Amino acid sequence: MLREVCRDVTTEPTLLPLNGEHVQYRTANTTNDARVDVSAxxxxxxxxxxxxxIRIFDPMAACYQRIPLEAAHQKNEREKIRSYGDRIRNVDHGTFTPLVFTTSGGMGPKAKCFYSRLADVMAEKKHQPRATLSPG
Structure with missing residues (x-):
């Protein structure tokens, strides 16, 4: 669906190598061959x-049993942002969106925002009301 509305859609694009740039978090991915799942x-x-x-997690895993589901989504989003956000903004000069899902089909707040935007852009491109769009 992303290819229908965006240009230059690639899977597993390599990020630009760091050349002395400082990244904010020590958990940031600083390897020269760092990749994300999709770009457009x-x-x-x-x-x-x-x-x-993309990250898919099992909300029934022991590490998530004592926190609300929404907090588990946000924790996973934060980890992804700390790994890639700074680098993508400052080196690749792009935007970064973590797409976090549960094994049972739930999605995090940023993934919901992503899919809402995708639906809006598809509706606009097809000159149809958003409510009439069907996947695929």
Missing amino acids: RGFWTRGQRAFMD
Whole structure:
């Protein structure tokens, strides 16, 4: 669906190598061959490259049993942002969106925002009301 509305959609794009740039978090991915899952030009902002990385987690895993589901989604989103956000903003000059899902099909707040934007852009491109769109 992303290919229908964006240009230059790629899977597993390599990020630009760091060349002395400082990243904010010590958990940031600083390897020269760092990759995210998907990139597309013009998703959030015309002409700008958007990068997305996907994480699927099991909300029934022991590490999530004592926190609410929403907090588990946000924890996973924060980890992804700390790994890639700074680098993508400052080195690749793009946007970064973590796409966090549960094994049972739930999605985090940023993934919901992503899919809402995708639906809006598809509706606009097809000149149809958003409510009439069907996946695929």
